[in-house]
Amino acid sequence: MQQDKIRNFSIIAHIDHGKSTLADRLIEFTGGVSEREKEDQLLDSMDIEKERGITIKAQSVRLEYKGHILNLIDTPGHVDFSYEVSKSLKSSEGALLVVDATQGVEAQTLANVYMAVENDLEIIPVINKIDLPSADPERVAEEIEQTIGIDASDAILVSAKTGIGIEELLDAIVERIPAPDGDPEAPPKALIYDSWFDNYLGAVCLVRVFDGSIKKNQEVLVMGTGKKHKVLDLYYPHPIKKLKTDEIKTGEIGVVVMGLKNVADIRVGDTITDAKNPANEPADEFEEAKSFVFAGIYPIDTDKYDDLRDALEKLQLNDASITFEPETSQALGFGFRVGFLGMLHMEVVKERLEREFGIELIATAPSVTYKVKLTDGEEMEISNPSELPPPNKIDKIYEPYVKATILTPNEFVGNLIQFLNEKRGVQTKMDYLSPERVLLEYEIPLNEIVTDFYDKLKTLTKGYASFDYEPIGYREGDLVKMDIRVAGEPVDALSVIVPRDKAERRGRELIKVMKELIPRQLFEVAIQASIGNKIIARETVKALRKDVTAKCYGGDISRKRKLLEKQKKGKKRMKAIGKVNIPQEAFLSVLKID
């Protein structure tokens, strides 16, 4: 294929604005997949993605249309994966900005569009869902012009559902998006913008070739790791078939198979070049994905420790952004401190550990990494609150901050400002995008966001606000460690780091939530929160009066068994701490407080 006939483009869209449906329709229209091969949503392939209806891993597909090759480069639609988004955009010359005609521009879309603009991509505004009666494409076009500052007069109006406007959109892709440039004679330079583990092929990666070409049997160098590998196979991405090829040329995208066992050898953002005749510099800067959120993960059944380690190692083959190291807790025994890119990433990994590997887990509340300067001048980083040294040894504590962008209907602004103040946010911007919609920017500690921030934001705004964040570095904080005792025993896995001036109130709330979650035992259980030696809150879980089976009068055996079984089930997700059974939810109580 001639280089000038290639078009590489990404789709940028807010969750639910119809990216997957549109991709599906483009594939169908260009004959990429027959009816028989069709699945519901072709591009979202992971189970969990399907269930949650969100795109996590980027997928790509090569389409043919009117003598051109159109490479659709899908991007993950969630804040946790913005590094991957940036590499997908880097691999494209154009982007479709998909906006729901009944909704308008959202925070997530904004962040990605700004990234696309910075990368000089040709942006085609696409207003989707125009089949809906409440669609208002004119208003949405105006909003696109105002918020993003691009001309939306030539926006393409489509319905990904019914197929209206799809042909016009394909023509616009061919006409408006430039062909890739790059020198076919230069040493090869291929950017890895996605990688995953295939059960048959091992770790494979998707690349965009910027210069030269990658050939079958070539010996290549992965610039970031410095390792050399042989190219065993090459194919073009397609949702169903493997379209084999002997060469991926300048401007093209393709999957490279090198017989690798571990995706850590081919991380997103790295560059592949020729081993003997390497490129001078990589296709793009390479940074290792950084964990922002950490949680202790422990098997409920202590015998499953080795299984948990095996499972984490297997997941890491697939997802190089997971980090883990062994950790011991007095309360929970042997487990791991696992690092994640963000909250959704954490949920997905926990779910996969339980579902795919069948290990029942107790997870501690998520934490960020703090930098601590000690009075003796030493510095340390901690991601487990129970490891914070005693106050007399601490000189300063620094915590990570993010810039949060929130888009909301103006009727909720008052409530939101109050909420963000409570979360220690500092406003840096407030813009009326239209009389109805407001953009808020805040600098806020990441620690306040790793709680159920997102759910609260949604509740406060009846689901209308959208939210995005990016890290902006560390700042000093006046923070203290709050310890929790259950029945007199300190439970290290329940310790949290809180701002000093909010410690008492948060302590009282935390204990109240826990009281509701810890089931009654045969004896009274005191729950206490303390800072240093000072108890700041206390509640009591009253003793249980009767044995659960007592009301069965010994008669109905099957009923009795059922009850016991039910009780056993209930126990499954509990961990015995001393004499008390503490359920999983209680470990996450801190997420429930304001």
Ligand code: GTP
């Ligand atoms: P993520 O994968 O989470 O990024 O979501 P998405 O943007 O891919 O959204 P998806 O394609 O899953 O569409 C979201 C919902 O909107 C689904 O219920 C679709 O059926 C619906 N939808 C998508 N396009 C249209 C359209 O043109 N018209 C109508 N009426 N509904 C649409």
